[in-house]
Amino acid sequence: MKVELIYAPGCAECMSARAGLRCAAEAVVADVEWSEVDVLDALDYAVELGVLTLPALAIDGSLVFAAPSTWPAA
């Protein structure tokens, strides 16, 4: 299983979620392939996944989690 954390450098929420998410993924799945994607290096890929907020998590190329927006509700 390929798990990708989409993050932005300097994003505090991304850094605080990172260790816990990785631990959880490795605890649940034996053959997890963990990778971290800098959104600024892969913006098109992130948009293709449907990422609008950070951090976001994709499993096998599908978006499964995105953080709530940092913006206030309109």
Next chain:
Amino acid sequence: MNRRCAPPALASRENPSVLTIGKLAAAGEISPDALRYYEAEGLLAPATRTAGGYRLYGEDALRRVRFIKHAQACGFTLAEIRELLHLRQTDKACCNDVRQRAIEKRLQLAAKIRSMQSMSAALNRLIAECADGSQSVDDCPILAALEQIDGGTAPAR
């Protein structure tokens, strides 16, 4: 009738750093109505009002108007601009907080562009299907395609 006195034209003459709404609007290349709307949205308040109720703005107001206009040009909504202004006044906030919001806005814009490209491609397909423009409206393939229940021509999301 509650009569108001004339606008305080002298205010800016006496104190060049004080602007009436008209002067601020002219300097910021924006309408007075937009300035009132910014005020209603909590983005820009007059420093004070005259006895007659006319708004008077301080010297930082023009900078604020320019900030709002630049942010709007980058795609930020007024609610988002209010949040940016709030961050600016928050001691705990740092540049990364602003940066993350800018990155998320960039993602939203890219998603919108993608969606609009998809709409544009769907329209291109419809236009290509209607090569014979002299057909009656009843036979128009564009209208027929838009009526399709399966949504085959709908833009991909």
